[in-house]
Amino acid sequence: MDMSTSLVPAQWNAVDFMVDFHTRYKRLGLLTETLAWVASFALFRETETQTHYLNQPTSEDRRQHKTLLAALAAEGQRLLRRAHHAGGLPENLDGINTADLEAMVEELRTTQLQWEGDMTPQRREQILKELFDVT
Amino acid sequence: MSRDAELERILQAWFDWECSSAAAKSQHRDAFHHLLDEARSGSNISRQELIIALADRYREFRAAKEKEIRARLSRLR
Secondary structure: OOOOOOHHHHHHHHHHHHHHHHHHOOOOOHHHHHHHHHHHHHHHHHHHHHHHHOOOOOHHHHHHHHHHHHHHHHHHHHHHHHHHHOOOOOOOOOOOOHHHHHHHHHHHHHHHHHHHOOOOHHHHHHHHHHHHOOO | OOHHHHHHHHHHHHHHHHHOOHHHHHHHHHHHHHHHHHHHOOOOOOHHHHHHHHHHHHHHHHHHHHHHHHHHHHHHO
């Protein structure tokens, strides 16, 4: 089976569904919604691995990646605000706390910088040379 | 530590952060930031700039790691 043409779009659709469902239907409570968001996050990373690291991403992969990355980060930020407002995430068997949620949102922002950050080749070369003596 | 090794440690810490379980995210984020801050100390380069400058190298690093993991798993099956 050619993963780049058949299975992967279905995975992007699954991530899209999971993010969209919890964004629209806020009725499960903070902890359940957060754990569902964590599951969406994991599926996003797995799909990213398939499309962007084990294969060459298509233009559709890049579009889906950018859109869902932004949607996941925005939803994570909303959950984080609610967690702060509630005095933190409720204790849970998975051991996820507010600091972890914050770190996950920051991880997504870092991924946005990684793929969408703007820098001239000259500036990149200058930084790598200055800090690591490589080009 | 050589500068090459310092760079490798940053890329590994970035990978560890992305691959860690949800309950270990803040710990791995802090470790990554610590290495970034060590590398840029004494310069006027921001964390964001350093991340963007390392982006291509990180893509190559993670692609190699993911392929290595898949190869190891397929040998076990």
